[in-house]
Amino acid sequence: MTDLNYDQTLHLKNIVPQRAIEEIDLWIKKYPEERKRPPIIAALKVVQEHNGNYLTEETMQAVAEYLDVPDVAVYEVATFYSMFHLDKVGRYVISVCNNISCSLRGADKVIEQLQSRLNIRAGETSDDGLYTIKTVECMAACAGAPMLEVNKTYYENLTEEKIDKILSDIAAMELKRAAVRSTIDDAASIEPSEVKD
Numbered sequence: 001m002t003d004l005n006y007d008q009t010l011h012l013k014n015i016v017p018q019r020a021i022e023e024i025d026l027w028i029k030k031y032p033e034e035r036k037r038p039p040i041i042a043a044l045k046v047v048q049e050h051n052g053n054y055l056t057e058e059t060m061q062a063v064a065e066y067l068d069v070p071d072v073a074v075y076e077v078a079t080f081y082s083m084f085h086l087d088k089v090g091r092y093v094i095s096v097c098n099n100i101s102c103s104l105r106g107a108d109k110v111i112e113q114l115q116s117r118l119n120i121r122a123g124e125t126s127d128d129g130l131y132t133i134k135t136v137e138c139m140a141a142c143a144g145a146p147m148l149e150v151n152k153t154y155y156e157n158l159t160e161e162k163i164d165k166i167l168s169d170i171a172a173m174e175l176k177r178a179a180v181r182s183t184i185d186d187a188a189s190i191e192p193s194e195v196k197d
């Protein structure tokens with residue numbers, strides 16, 4: 001039971017920024033006061049976004065405390081939906097559907113190709129912290145089977161060529177990102193005396 005003297009926002013406020021708390025509050029206000037469970041999904045999404053794209057036991061407990069629901073109610077939601085990650089994941093989470101329609105249309109081959117190109121097994125994250133491969137249940141895109149999702153983007157009717165293109169697009173994006181990063185680092189390392197008027 002929640003301690004009435006306990007500042008319920010305290011714990012969550014230590015974990016996520018104020019704007020995240022405000023976003024969660026907006027979701028809470030959408031439901032009658034006595035209905036405390038419906039905002040769980042939205043609150044977890046917000047918290048995950050602000051916690052390096054995964055949820056820890058501490059973050060789940062903080063959400064439960066903030067929403068005034070049992071820990072287990074939050075845990076059930078977090079473990080049911082594949083969009084929630086309970087371990088540290090890569091910058092690109094590649095979720096491959098291996099439910100019936102996708103399986104019948106070659107999900108196994110998709111997984112094999114990804115594993116061999118990225119050199120990790122499903123359920124693993126690459127050493128450089130860039131990629132995680134997950135297998136997930138139906139993502140309601142069966143008409144486009146086989147399909148996968150990278151972060152929040154769906155890719156359907158996959159072929160070997162399409163998968164290679166997805167991976168090479170990500171690699172190109174990462175190169176650009178690295179170039180921007182190094183430009184910023186170079187600029188930051190310039191001594192004031194080196195700056196000409």
Ligand code: FES
Binds near residue numbers: 097100101140
């Ligand atoms: S079975 Fe794969 S999206 Fe439905």
